[in-house]
Amino acid sequence: MAKFQMKERILTNAKSARLAEGTDAANATRATQVTNNHGQEEVGKFVKTNGESRFSLAAAGDQIEGFITSLEAAQVDGYTFGSVAGSVGDYKEVMFDGLQATPGTGTLVVGDRVVVGSVSAKGTALPGAVKVCKATTQTGMDYVWRVVSLGSAGTGAVGTVGTIERVS
Structure with a gap:
């Protein structure tokens, strides 16, 4: 085993994004917003683009577009607001x-x-x-x-x- 090993490293600033499951229409009411939005347990999970300025959790077999690095307590337009990383070199x-x-x-x-x-x-x-x-x-x-x-x-x-x- 090599003494030096590459480890997790994020070189770039994470991107701010809305995070939720489903479609814009599915997030139109307060009840579905609560169901579709994310909590802190989602940090570290892989995501994919899912609509206008929005990411959702990736499913098995999906390409990896990025991963959630943080979530804010506040919501933006009824969506969880957070940060996604995963740029070239990360x-x-x-x-x-x-x-x-x-x-x-x-x-x-x-x-x-x-x-x-x-x-x-x-x-x-x-x-x-x-x-x-x-x-x-x-x-x-x-x-x-x-x-x-x-x-x-x-x-x-x-x-x-x-x-x-x-x-x-």
Whole structure:
């Protein structure tokens, strides 16, 4: 095992954004706003664009557009307001979750491109590092994150922790 290992590092300022599930129409009433908005347990989870100036939680197999770094107590236009990071050059600590086609099986190696792995349900805090799977398709992705460190285990096996980097 190497003495030096790449670790989580966010080089850029996080972007301010609205955060909620569903559509603008689904957030029109106060009752659905409360249901669709996010709490502090969502910090660290992966997100994807979901409408005008808004992100929602990413599902297993989605490309990784970014991850929630913080949430504000106040809401903006009925949406949770927070910050999302994930710019080119950023590193994120993750737990390996195998292959996209068969989560929970397989290993990853340095250079593999990854997508969102098994997710924790909305309203449930992450039990550890967020999970990623080796992408079935290693080309043609809009948001490319790749494995840069296999962590202290050095195997890329399911359940081990490593580091990914946003490269495009």
